Amino acid sequence: MGNDVGENEDWPPWPEEEYARYLAAERRRYAWVMRTYGGMTGAEADEAAEQWYDYEPPDKPYRGLVFHDEAWHWAMTAIKGDHYWAGDPGLTEPPQEYLSLE
Numbered sequence: 001m002g003n004d005v006g007e008n009e010d011w012p013p014w015p016e017e018e019y020a021r022y023l024a025a026e027r028r029r030y031a032w033v034m035r036t037y038g039g040m041t042g043a044e045a046d047e048a049a050e051q052w053y054d055y056e057p058p059d060k061p062y063r064g065l066v067f068h069d070e071a072w073h074w075a076m077t078a079i080k081g082d083h084y085w086a087g088d089p090g091l092t093e094p095p096q097e098y099l100s101l102e
Contacts, residue, residue: 033075
């Protein structure tokens with residue numbers, strides 16, 4: 001029957017409200033990392049988060065694939081490069097303050 005995302009049993013569609021909540025939470029966490037570790041202003045960090053976590057419409061195939069790694073990883077990769085944890089093993093896991101963000 002075609003390639004509709006809703007027909008792909010391996011990648012079921014997300015309810016819009018749930019997707020929007022998750023998107024907002026990941027944007028918040030990404031922006032926090034960009035302010036805290038990347039030296040960005042609040043406005044710069046928010047813009048970077050919105051650019052990285054662009055809204056994807058419900059009919060986009062594999063909507064939300066960017067969520068396969070958390071915001072901590074994507075922001076650290078943007079700031080320090082692909083192997084950020086090798087240069088600073090303390091960055092392997094996010095700090096408690098990050099984990100407490102809602």
